[in-house]
Amino acid sequence: MHAATDRLEFAPPPPPGLLRSLALAVLAHAFLLAALTWGVHWKSDDISVSAEAELWSAVPQAAAPKLIEAPPEPVVAPVTPKAPIVEPAPKPPPPVRAPEAQPDLPDPAIALEREKLRQKKALDLKKQQELDKQRVEKQRLQQLKEEELQQKKQQLEKQRLQDKRDNDKKAAEEKKKAAQEAQRKEASQAQEDAKKLAIQRKANIERMTGLAGASGAATARGTQLQSSGPSSSYAGRIRARIKPNIVFVDDVDGNPAAEVEVRTAPDGTIISRKLTKSSGVKSWDEAVLRAIDKTEVLPRDVDGRVISPLTISFTPKG
Incomplete structure (x- = not known):
């Protein structure tokens, strides 16, 4: 509808005198037809023309089987009379065609x-199609990007939940281990307390049962059967054992004392020595320590025991 409207809008105006031209054309054709009719003469003559025709079947037919008969008598073929010659009818003259009207040529500018x-x-339709295609492709890419982002979020959320479950499980296991360790420590501490209590009870029983054989004085306030301190002569015996091993030739002012703590084994073998109080003279302190190392074994007391630990004081002029 729109195309037809445009065509009518831009079509050139009809030329003037159209009816007059049609009337003249019809009149000219009428004169031409009358002249042709007047000029045609019909002729007829008595000359006959013979014609023959053969009839063919339009549909193929199958032949019947051949009959075996006695040889027929000779028959004289009849003479076929010739068909009368019929003069063909004259062809009518061709109809006179009216001259076609020349089509109106459109204006080249239009x-x-x-x-x-x-x-x-x-071009606009092609551009619009390209824009629609680009828009559809952009929407598809955006949708793919959003789906990929959603999948990443789901994976991160799943990983976070898995990590949380793993951490909770690990924390529960650590808590369980800590509880078991605390129970084990409590059980171990209870066992140690029970052992200490048993030892203490045994010591109390032994102390209570052995008070009758104590060797202390009437005013003694100890709890052992005998005193554990050294005898009055034990210090002199130790000095007599160590002093020959002291090598010291320096002159010192006064008579400074060096105190040494000595620890021994039950047989008197020196295990360790430690300077507990310095004399103020480094060379004298070192000489005393070297002498103790050289001594190696301390003498026993009158009761056969070796007191340990024992603090001994040494002076250069003592």
Whole structure:
């Protein structure tokens, strides 16, 4: 509908005198037809023309089987009379065609303008199709990107939940281990307390049962059967054992004392020595320590015991 409207809008105006031209054309054709009719003469003559015709079956038919008969008597073929010659009817004259009206040629400027409009519409349609295609592709890419982002979020959420479950499980296991360790420590501490209590009870029983054999004085306030301190002569015996091993030739002012703590084994072998109080003279302190190392074994007391630990004081002029 729109195309027809455009065509009518841009069509050239009809030329003037159209009816007069049609009337003249009809009149000319009438004169021409009358002249042709007057000029045709019908002729007829008595010359007959013979004609023959053969009839063919339109549909193929199968032949019947051949009959075996006695040889027929010779028959004289009849003479076929010739068909009368019929003169063909004359062909009618061809109809006179009216001259066709020349089509109105469109204006070249209008045709060019229409072609430009058509090309512009086609170009606009192509551009619109390209834009629609790009928009659809962009939407598809955006949708793929959103789906990929959603999948990543789901994976991260799943990993976070898995990590949380693992951490909770690990914390529960650590808590369980800590509880078991605390129970084990409590059980171990209870066992140690029970052992200490048993030892203490045994010591109390032994102390209570051995008070009758104590060797202390009437005013003694100890709890052992006998005193554990050294005898009055034990210090002199130790000095007599260590002093020959002291090598000291320096002159010192006064008589400074060096105190040494000595620890021994039950047989008197010196295990360790430690300077607990310095004399103020480093060379004298070192000489005393070297002498103790050289001594190696301390003498026993009158009761056969070796007191340990024992603090001994040494002076250069003592």
